[in-house]
Amino acid sequence: MLRILFIGCGNISNVWLSSLSSRSDVDICGVVDLNREAAVKKASDFGLKCPVFTDVSLAIETVNPDAAVDNIIPSGRLELAEKCMKAGLHVLSEKPLADSMENAKKIIALSDRYEKQFFVMQNRRYNTGMFSFKNAIDSGRLGEAGYLGAEFFRDPRFGGFRERMDSPLLLDMAIHTFDQARFLLGRDPVSVHCHEYNPDWSWYAGAASAICTFRFEDNIIFHYTGSWCAPGMKTSWDSSWRFIGSSGTCIWKGTGLPEAEAIIQRENNESFNETSRVDIDIVECNPGGHEGCINEMINGLQSGIRPQTDCRDNIKSLAMVFAAIRSSTEKREVFINEILEV
Template sequence: MAMKHRIVVAGCGGMSNAWLDYAAQRENAEIVGLVDIYEEAAKAMAAKRGLDVPVFTSLGEALAVTEANLVFDVTIPASHKEIVTTALRAGCDVFGEKPMAESYEDALEIVELSQATGKRYAIMQNRRYLKQIRALREMLRSGSIGQVGSLHADFFIGAHFGGFRDAMESPLIVDMAIHTFDQARFISGADPVSVYCHEYNPPGSWYKGNASAVCIFEMSDGSVFTYRGSWCAEGLNTSWEADWRITGSEGSVRWDGQSMPYGERANPDKPDGFIREQLRIESENTWHGAEGHPGCLDEMFAALEEGRPAETDSLDNIKSVNMVFGAVRSAKLGQKVRL
């Protein structure tokens, strides 16, 4: 029989909706408490969802009263370290929103605590759980374009959030680029070695901090990953999954973040010519699991029940977090930094 998950949800803003919807569908999961620093927010969420559960302003109190064994951390980034460490020390596993923490040092501390307590901390990287990105990864793994030499991602969206993001020092890199950086690791199977980042805030930006950036990462397999992004780009927006071009020793692949990826490779039967004849490569859908948030949550729960780290466990996600804060450090120093 699968274990019973008694869940306390920390943070009752809009981001918790997808998590609560998912938990309500699982027979072996039960929401037993809601926590928010604003008690009225927790009460409002309970009323909205029809949840007859106690509400709290303190996670520690909630865990003591409810005897929960799992925490959903959907608070703002500034609260992640406190929420996660409180939960781990109380003997709970944690599923949390990205990024892991507000600094690389805090993220490392959380990883160390997870290892010391034997409790798991898995992070929501929902953009790994799409049939298109799974197909893209399989195209590269199959050697369809030879050895990968470079990956390029463009992310341009004019996002008018309001709230905490508008006041962040590095809103694009710290709050959003983690998705694209993690995608690059997932697609390539390589980890970052160094980064050079130029971060800036262009004319017309409604963010206080730098909402645009260009990054160049050297990866562990010798490839290069480049990122061009903006969260204040009005018009001609890319998808939230970014717009990708990947080049290999024998061809290239494109993915617009929405359609199925496709590629071209040089025709081996016609090796001559200034510009060689190309053969189109189609991708194949091999992913039949849930997509987006449910797909990532499926993996998180399966990992707990099978006694293994999830694909997005903090032990792995710390490498994506390193890309984020390495980029911020590079931008501040104005030079390439080792990771």
């Protein structure tokens, strides 16, 4: 039985607790929030009989957990990671890994020093559409990878920390899309050109829109365009995608299944290619989303095999975010290694 201390009782905690509280191999042995009422309400909503705390150190001392779930805001992540790992707890954390590259590296160093795992939630990898899209790319049926594009346009009014932070779209949301691009291409990013902007009508203090062109290994282009203040004709939260290979194209609208077409091979050299539909093998991801990622995290703790969202890998997705922000600020191409090697 894995004893979990659950920390941070805001919006996203409902999704984690729905999944964790239904598992027979997990015991939620304590709930923490700086705001006691939030913690009390969350424990009551999920029928948890465990004690409630406002102080993490006291909670650890009292209930002696094996692992912590971190659902707090990004600015507190490093301090919380240090408290937990130093006390011998593994950490299953919400994204982003950290609020800066320096802090992300410190978290990895703490994980090494205390030999405790730190895994990051990247729920948008875990989706039957994504798995099938990746399979279509990996099958080779569409040829050599050349281009991947993602469009993300929505207009949420969250209130709270997102409306006050710098670069809310890139730091709080695009991390998902950038991580999905790394997952789909199975390659690492090399550099980025980015332009962030904030329309006059935006209700965010920081830039809530961005256009980024990444170059990946093997000269593959990943183009991202997104906004969090784009009223109407919304895309899916998972973005709308297009992959172009040397012999075909696959699109995925972020819901349902992807669709693809490939060139029909011809004997004689005709001016225009003809294409035909490609049957895509469906690769199930069940359960998907948070639950799929939580399953992999808990299996990782039980088996010792690090899941795909281990902090050591996830820092590359975070580096894409900070490289894009630096590119936008300094108005130049920024190399991912400049960010990773600081």
